[in-house]
Amino acid sequence: MAFMDTENASSSSSSFPSSSSTPGWKYDVFLSFRGTDTRKNFTDHLYAALSQKGIFTFRDDEKLERGTFIAPELLSAIEDSRFAVVILSRDYASSSWCLIELAKIVECMEKKGLIVLPVFHYVDPSDVRNQRGAFAEAFVKHQERFKDKMEDVYTWRAALTQVASIAGWDLHDKHEAKVIEEMVRKILGKLNSTYSVIHKDLVGINSRMEEMVNLLAIGLNDVRFVGICGMGGMGKTTLARLIYKKLHYCFEGSSFLANVREESKKHGLVPLQKRLLADIFLEKNIDFLDVQWGINMIGKRLCHKRVLVILDDVDQLDQLEALVGERNWFGQGSRIIITTRYQHLLIRHEVVRVEIYKARKLNDDEALHFFSLKAFKKDYPLEGYEDLSQKVICYAQGLPLALEVLGRFLFRRSVDEWESALCRLKESPERQISDVLKITFDGLREREKNIFLDIACFFKGMEEDHVVNILQALYDKPKIDIVVLLEKSLITISFGKFWMHDLLQELGKEIVRCESPEEPGRRSRLWLTEDVIHVLKCNTGKEVVKSIFLDSPPRKEERLNAETFSKMKNLRLLKISNVHFPQGLKYLSSELRFIHWDGYPLESMPTSFEPEKLVELIMPCSLVKGLWKGIKSLERLKLIDLRDSWNLIETPDFTKVPSLEQLILQHCTRLSKIHESLGELKRLILLDLNGCKCLKSLPHKISLESLKVFILSGCSRLKTFPEIVGNMSCLLELYLDGTAIEELPLSVERLTGLIKLDLSGSAIREWSRTFPSNNLKILSLSGCEALLSKSSNRFFNFPLMPRRSTCPMGMLQRSLSGLCSLTQLDLSYCNLQAIPDVLGCLSSLTELYLMGNNFVGLPKSII
Structure with a gap:
């Protein structure tokens, strides 16, 4: 059988799986002896030797009151012992207490496999077996004393005869120390062999x-x-x-x-x-x-x-x-x-x-084996239950507790009952499982609980950096809380993403569901499509709602009541799509930190919306024409993503958006105006204007000192590139492909960190004399025929270029020679009549694209 936790006594009907042939026991050895004969000598030495070897031994307390009836705790100790050592001394049979113990020992020997080890303490084994001498005298007295209970006396006689017939240790002519050593060795040997049997029955x-x-x-x-x-x-x-x-x-x-x-x-x-x-x-x-x-x-x-x-x-x-x-x-x-x-x-x-x-969870093979033992009492599923068993394995994800509970519950149930039970698990987990898992949750601080619930309901499987950014907006410096959840095995971070066991995720969602079982609008978090639609359609949302995260949008466009947002004043996370508000949208909570609204159906944000705490605004495919008018203070806003918002005409004033790191406006095909304040965003890392084909101009000057990626691909009406003011050495990638830009300003010399430059399909006719080249690794000039026309007298006109050299090919030769770090060069579709010999000097080059040209041979230096 596989193994499971027993941390919660109520979580399982048994402590932990063990072989039916080797039941668990509380004590290794029970000592049965006549105290007046042996307590202070042989029994004491034997007990000490057993204890020294870690053999858990029960020896009754001599202070217990002796009487006709044996103390129940002694009888219980016999039942809970693996071995019984019976020290048969001269006066052993004179004690009715000892004989009651002995009868119980024989009973357990027959019914529970108790191993009995007799010691003949300076008495003849045959005298004990046949009840002669002192043993005969003892039973004469018992017959007189218990003449009304002769059945008990007969039981004692039979027990004494049976135990005395077992091969044991006779102390006559032997050193007690040697006998004790031999006994301890024998008991240890039997214990060890028993453990190995247990291990064979424990899967994994x-x-x-x-x-x-x-x-x-x-x-x-x-x-x-x-x-x-x-x-x-x-x-x-x-x-x-x-x-x-x-x-x-x-x-x-x-x-x-x-x-x-x-x-x-x-x-x-x-x-x-x-x-x-x-x-x-x-x-x-x-x-x-x-x-x-x-x-x-x-x-x-x-x-x-x-x-x-x-x-x-x-x-x-x-x-x-x-x-x-x-x-x-x-x-x-x-x-x-x-x-x-x-x-x-x-x-x-x-x-x-x-x-x-x-601790490692069970792999799929181990899990199936263990589950089969519980559900079918076999090593494999019964015919007709194979697929259902695999569904249980998938659900349990190697958690022994879940496999144990579900296996026992499904034992001897029909296929229909199995299917019904699996369907029920989707709605709520088994109580025995969730009770054990909830122990850890209950021990968390309030903020740790909230972060756990956020991850369970919304963020499982999402990129670590993105989740941390959102959590940072919700909770000040959540790093320590995340670390605690990791240390308590409630979450994991693998391959850069947040994960948790499916059963822990179910636990988190069940905790939220229990906040208001009947009315979703009274829960702190909403993630199910039907719950979100119900709340927004029926106007049942309350102040308690903190997050709405809809990963699976409704199949059809839903016409909802926007008034419900006015009740959700504590809403912090909002992710919805494919919804429509016929009466418009008048209110959104100022507590919002995160908005992801696919297909936002209105032309602007509510005029009353004051998103001072907003960190991310993601509204792809929206109908918005402008985000806001005038100047709004959005000190925390880091991301604006309006990609594919075809109605967008202009960007807002960014004067009081100092923390903006990403601005994504790709394929906003009607965008024609960029506010001048964009050029002053000191923390901007990504600026993506790909496909903004109506854009004719950018801010005249830009000082984007943190910018790493600048994308102007497909801005087919853009003819000028802005002047660069200040230090922009962080810029790594510049995409000007498909633009109408013919000439770059002299200030591009400030782009000293540039690694990738894409000019493919652009109208570029001149590359400034001072353009940096030392770090450039990827250069694409695909389709730039204008660069090689004779009218472009200053193509790649570096200071080392002789002024009289007006041959385009010669200029190309001279310009490429300075690109010592170049690893990838694309000269495809440039109408080249010959391949520049200088390519042989580009020692770092690993990729070269020359398709669509008119050359008839390769230079020798190419090797």
Whole structure:
């Protein structure tokens, strides 16, 4: 069987999967003995030897009141033990208590496979078996005392005969120390063989066990802390339990403290400290008053003892500080294992990163095997259930908890019931699963919860940088919150994108749905098409709505009531499309940070809209003619994207938009006027005017000191390039292809960082004498026939060019020779009659395009 967490007792009907032939037990050994005969000698020495080897042994407390009826806790301890060592001493049978124990031991031997190991403590085994001598005398007294309960006496006789018939250890003529050593070795051997059986029945556990054992490095004589971290339901507890069962005998003492989070919350830390000491020293009456006293006792009593301690499901640093605070609390060779959902706890407690094991989810093959064991009691799905099983595997995404819960729920159900259950899962997750996953969420700060819900509802799978920018607009400096979510395994960042387990995403969405199960307009976040349409059509939105994010637009254009926006005064994120407001739009929340409105249906933004907190405005294919009139203060606005907005005529005044980093106006085919303030945007990184075919002019001067990419491709009516004022060395890419620009100004010498220049299909006739060339790597002159016409007397006219050299080919030769960094050159469709010999001097060139020319040979230098 696969493994799963047991961090929440209510999450599963059993602790963790184990083989039916080897049920779990609480104690390794139960000692049955006559206290007056052996407690202070043989039994005491045997108990100490078992404890020293980490064999968890139950020995009844001599202070328990003896009477006719045995204490229930002793009978329970027998049931929960793997071995029973029966020390048959001279007066053993004289104790009805011992005989009741013995009868229970025989019962468990027959029904539960309890292994019984008898020790004949200086008595003849045949006397015990046949009840002679002292044993006969004892039963005579029992018959007199229990004459009304003779059935019990007969049961005791039979039990004694049966146990005495088992091969055991006879202390006659043997050293007790040797016998004890042999017994301990035998018990350890049987325990180890039992563990290996368990491992075979745990899907995927062997490789994980091996990784953990390697990390623990048992052979080294240091004190080592090792953490097992991961999201809830991943199998951390099960892995820790198996490690404990496999290795605890290697230590002088051991303790497994389960559910530390829950126990400390209910009862505090002192009971956990007491249990830790009681487990290791096997003392029941350890007592102290407060946590500090417990810290002192743990540090002093364990510092010379080689121990194995496992703290399961830790969620607070004070739990670690109270139970395993310092390495010097423990003797050399000790190992401390901590399971937690919070990786940073381990780091704060100086558990170095190389000693942290991240729990791995089951792969698809392991998941199918495990699920089949739960759902079909087989290693594979039943016929007719194969596809349905694969849907469950896809849903669970390797989470053992989900596979366990769903497998048990679907056991012996029909195909129709399976399909119904899977359909129901799409609406809401199983409670047993979500309860375990929600534990971590409940432990978050309020801001961390909000960011988790935002990612779950809107941002899963989106680019990290983009999401961080949005979150930065919503929450001041959210970096630490994101790190916390990463450390608590609630989110991941992979290949530059935000991700989370599907079940965690479902949990987040379910939390939001539960804010108002019946009315979406009372929820903080809306993402389902039907919910958004309902709210906007029925005017049910309230102030509680903070975000509307519609990734799947309605199939048909919806005519909605814009009045509902006037109620959503706290709206911060808005992403919708394919909607129409017949009465217009009079109000949008001033709290908006992010607007993504595909096909915005109106000619302008509402006049009352004061978007002082707006960071991104994305409205592709809109009907807008102008964004706003006059000057508006948008101090935080970083992105304007109006691509394919064919009605746009002019850009607004950018005077008070100082933070703008991207302006995308590509294919705004009616755009004819760019406001002069554009040239003063100091933080602008991308300016995209691709396809603005009605654009005739740009601001006369530009000082865009942060600009990296400038795209004027397809601006077929643009004839002049603006003067460059100040430092524009950041510009890396300049696209002038398809423009009507014939000449570049002398100020292009300021573009010293330019790497790519595209002049293909342009009207360029002259490249200024002072154009920088040292860094240029990509140059496209495709279709620039005007450059090679004889009327272009100053083509590529660098200072080194002789004034008398008016041959276009000669000028091309001389100009290209200065491009020492050029890696890609496109001279296609330039009507070249010959290929410039200078190409052979371009040592960095890797790509050369010459198609569509009239040359008949290649220069020798080309090699």
